[in-house]
Amino acid sequence: MNINATLFGQLIMFGLFVWFCMKFIWPPLVEAMAARKKSIEEGLLAAEQGREEHAQAQQKAQELIASTKNQAKEIIDNADKQANVMIDNAKGVAVDEADKIKAHAKAELDQEVVRARNELKDQVSTLVMQGVNSVLKKEVDAKAHKDMLSKLSQSL
């Protein structure tokens, strides 16, 4: 346990160690830690910002979707209305046309009926005439009874 020159050796060593630590160990470590701290803070801030932006974008998107939906609805409504109008118009036209066709057909039909009736009348009168002829033979004068017969056939 003698105090001797070891003391100075230890002193010099201590000084060298502290110098080395101060020069090569402490500053880079502390700087790296500070830089990391800063980058973590920045990262957190950026994440927060990103989250906010995301929320905003989502809100915007929702608004956009809502407005688009409204627009689409309007368009569909309009189209519906227009379609209804068109259908109504078409219906009117169709009804008119149908009426026209119906009227036309009816007229034709009537004509046909008249024609058929007339024909039938003629045929009936001819038939009657033949029947009468065959029944009465001579007793009927075609000429004399023609008027009567035609009247008859007319009343059929």
Place this chain on the structure above:
Amino acid sequence: MAQGELTASAYIKHHLQNLTFGQHPDGTWGIAHGAEQAKEMGFWAFHIDTLGFSFVLGALFLFIFAKAAKRATVDAPSGFQNFVESVIDFIDENVRGSFKGKNPMVAPLALTTFIWIILMNTMDLVPVDWLPYAAQLMGVEYLKVVPTTDPNATFGMALGIFLLILFFSIKEKGLGGFVGELTLHPFGKWMLPFNLFLEGVNLLAKPVSLALRLFGNMYAGEMIFILIALLPWYAQWALSLPWAIFHILIVLLQAFIFMTLVIVYMDMAHQKEH
């Protein structure tokens, strides 16, 4: 034991003897064989074991931390990096808490004292006979493995701290300010010699208490390990294990106290107002 029979006091003495290199009375330089020869060498002798172990441990500390410093990046740190950085953080916090001045030297100083003293103290946990016995097999007569049980080591560090206190006191306060602090407090200029005596004792007590506290604690701990080692081999563990576990606390605590006091003394040296 180099020679002689195995007595308890010889064993203890052997364990407490440093490997001393110095000048023999006959003028030749060499290693002392025994305590008497070491004493005869006077002041200009060196404890090779103390210097060697403290150098190796200090270099180990610097190597490990320099490696971490080289690898330090902004990216996520690895486990080893994390460990080193948590130590740095711990020291930084302590320095910030106690040291109010501005000096880039104080934190590295605190780090170096803390880790170096921990490593030197930890040598105490190596079973007391291992390294000396291994050294004996290699022909080295004496080996004291714990540098902090050598007052030269603790006083060497404390002397360094003392010089730093003087240097920064004069640098921060000026020579006049520092002398004034030593002479004009606490009783004014009419009690100047008394003030000087009080403040001088106060100033000198700082390094002396630093060195003696660390030395005393580690020396006592080492002494108890040596005494336990005198017990029969089958009974040793019952005492050495609890003492070693308790000693871990002392190892860390003494290093922490030393570091904290260094920071506080540095702070006092930087304070302008008394």
